Amino acid sequence: MAKRKHRRPRNKILERKVGLRPGTFSAPTESFPPRFFLISFTQDSFDEQELKTYPELLERITSRPDARHWIDIRGYGDQALLEHLSHDFGLHPLQMEDVINDYQRPKVEEFDENRLFIISRMLRWSSETKSLDDVQLSLFTGPNYVLSLQSDYADCLDPLRERIRVGKGVIRQRPTMYMAYAMMDVVLDYYFPVMAEMGEYIEDLEQKVLLAPSKSNLTLILDLKSELVKLRRITWPERDKMTEMLRMDEDVIPESLKVYFRDAYDHSIQLIDLIDNHKEMTSSLVDLHMATVSNRMNDIMKVLTIISTIFIPLSFIVGLYGMNFSREDPETGRVFPLSMPELYQPYSYPILLCLMTFLILFQLYFFYRKGWFRSF
Template identity: 40%
Template sequence: MGNFNRRVHLKRHKEKFEVGARPGTIAIPEGALKPQIIIYSFNETDLQTTKNCDMKDITQQIKKCSNHTHWIKINGLGDAKLIEDIGTFLGINQLVLEDIVNTHQRPKFDEYEGYVFGTSRIIYFNDDGELVNCQFSGIVKDNIVISFEESHLDYFEPIKIRLKAGKGSIRTAGPGYIFYALTDTILDNYFVVLSELGDRIDQTEDKLYERPDKSIMFDAQQLKRTLIIIRRSCWPERDKINDMIRSESELITKDVKLYLRDAYDHCIQAMDMVESYKEVTSSIIDLYLSMVSNRMNEIMKVLTIISVVFIPLTFIAGIYGMNFSRTDDKGHLIPDNMPELYWPHGYIYALILMFGIGFGLLFVFWKKGWFNKL
């Protein structure tokens, strides 16, 4: 059954909320990781990779490779000065920089003069079984794509492999295509998470039919909670992709929009899977509660049959257990005082009567088919 029957935890950093703070304030999240920067500079025939960079390396690389497209990959948001320097170097609005470090943003796409900005939610299960829901932010300007991620996890390894292979449009379609490829990779990983959740739902459903217990309800509730988190990412992601398709920015070319329509279809498919899985988990909970209720009804039915059988027997035993005296203290007969107490073999007659009533009631219940339904 795996380890999913324990509570699903949502791993996230604590956000800093400064009430009344100036718009554009860069407040680094508590526990944010130190940035790790890699620059990929490429064109149709060349790919240059520079690791462990700083702001000086970024500016030098861009100037040196002026005929290249640059993907600046930043993992970790724990350096406010670096983010401010990037904003100054590229002329990025302070509100955009604020959205990058405020990692509770919903997926969105915004257009500015000379550049575009977008966010997405990266969702996956880590090695501890925690559901990680972190933010991806990207800026596209001229021949530059800058991506920001909260963790040091290499989430976009498939993009790096495609860049090294140099096939297809990955090197020639411009920075807008790179931004689409990053978004599409995030969507593809939604299907990986949904596939794992689908397997867990099937296992929970099998357990419901084979050996139902109360853990099924808890498992189904945790699965449903996970699906709700994914749903909260899929719905705005669809709107984000739709905004990119309708964008009039030159950075999002017609060819890129063609690919974005395919990504839009993938997003709709993921949303449909989430909704169908939610219905299945709800039906599992309802079915388990119905089975518990039916089981309780069966138990009550058995107890009712036992009570109905023994009520008349208890009534007879109670009557003849009153022990009213047949004669008074002078030996005179007292009229109407239980003459059966002095019958020969009266005890045998009482037992026969009681067994007769008991077996008679059981026969009636059997004829009605009550025992077949227990």
Template identity: 35%
Template sequence: MARFIKKTKEEIGRAPDELFHRGERKTEEVFIRVIDFDANTVEENALKKVADAISYQDKKTVTWLNIDGLHNKNVMREISQGFNLDELVLANVMNTTARPTVHEYDNCIFISIRMLQLDEETNTISVENLSLVLTKSVLISFQERKGDVFEPIRERIRNKRKRIRNGWTDYLAFALLDIVIDNYIYILSVLGEKVEALEESVGDQPNKSTIKKINVYKRELNYLRRNIRPAKEMILALSKMESEFIFESTYVHFKELRDNINQATDTSDSYREILNDQLNLYHTSISTKLNDIMKFLTIFSVVFIPLTFIAGIYGTNFDNVPELHYKYSYHIMWMVMIVVALSMLYYFKKRKWF
């Protein structure tokens, strides 16, 4: 299946607001977690059903409802009905192959973005679609599987960090997006270290493993770029959005997101140029080595052409060859050949041909 475009035949012709899971199922069960907090209190629970979360929207606190698992359309329908959300919003949540986007509805803002995580042990990058539904008092985050990069946000809430505990759902959404973009930059930095380390081997001793690494890094970087660049468009649109769900004081943070995503895209562009330069340098190094070899072989051949000519003349099978029976003819022949060879080498050196 294609790495960037994934669409099955069953998806064709379905209504945009139909609750149908598009993409790969990455968990069997749906996990529901909630963190409800204000400046003074915090409550954290794992819920068994959506109905247990409905009452939180009536409280004068900030509620972060996290859903792990997007394949259960019954759960999605309960969320749609319980929080009075358009089913089109939940249909977009279940479409994990859609392009990152931001859209404002009557009672919420819908945000989707690719979340990248680097597995330090296997050195592989996992990708999943993250969706955020932002209302005035509830932020619902949807993930494809359990486990995420948001534990630092939960720790900030538990440890009574003033800015996040005094903020509302718009600031919480910023904090989650900030973590996602910081992971973009982190993964790029890890890849960048490998790219920069490759520069020395490209210049000194290029070989088949070098070109293989360059191609692997180019493929991984292109994959990152295909996920980061659409996110940049979404963040730019979000930072310019005028919405009742976003307080004026939070816009400065969304502009910070824009700066961070610009840094990520600029970094990816820089490493792409470096890899292209390394590829060109590799081919140039190989061509230079080949030219040196051809130059040596050419000089070697040119030196031996007149020597072969002399030996051929001297070795002709005729009875009447001058000096054929002369005592020192063989030595004279070698002397002439050595003088000719040295003269040619001197001439090549003077002309700086080697």
């Protein structure tokens, strides 16, 4: 997918105008100008080109009724083109509305004599922003073509294009429904590298939390958790979509092709399991962060407690001898029997310092014997 300057994505649902007639669609203001790509092939021939105009695209398709075509249109920035597509390919306005408002969940709909309308979501993990970028891929199947529509110029379907170019596999020998399956399969296959990158990121966060827990790390963990929720919200409908396609009549999806859709269904189940595992690991990271912060706080409190415990007897001695009760009456010279005799001893000050030092060393030895220093 094409790289754009990073900014916080806006909620497209909130931007949608309210109260419009159902089936009303218009080109988004920030859409790319449309580009037209056509791949036409038979078992023995292959032709790929980028066309400049939509009429030229239609002419190439109609001139080769014997071939199978992949009509690839990227960019929605032309309202007239959208209306021509709806008319020329027999697409319902509600379907075109779902295409243009590209925040739809993955789904499949059957319409007009065993044709299918399929929505998938292509994913990419951004290593810079540590977030998921997703682009909607809309597919329409026909008797000898698959029409794909997407808002971005770049996608994840280049491996499939290369397979068609070199003639590997059976894609040139199969009906167009197999090509639609191949597109969905490539999209799902790209979910696994995304999951692997997210797993590595979780491990990096775990090391950061263990070494230096901080509020910024907690924010990263919570952001990752929201990305996993988003990924799960995309993957579950993919599983439901495959389930629905497996239940379709043989006129729509032949039984010989359903084995491939079962494989795609298995992939979606594996993805859901991976997402659940990543969610549990992320939740464990939150618990680990809290436990690490709590342990650090306990260590700090232990240090402060030791310091306070050391100075408590010292403060008592200093406070006791700081009362400054005089030994004799300054007016009569009378000596008081219960006064502090140590105040006027010649070596009382160094003796008191030695006593205080002994108390400090004794307490440190006592704490060491108790094992209080082993966790530092």
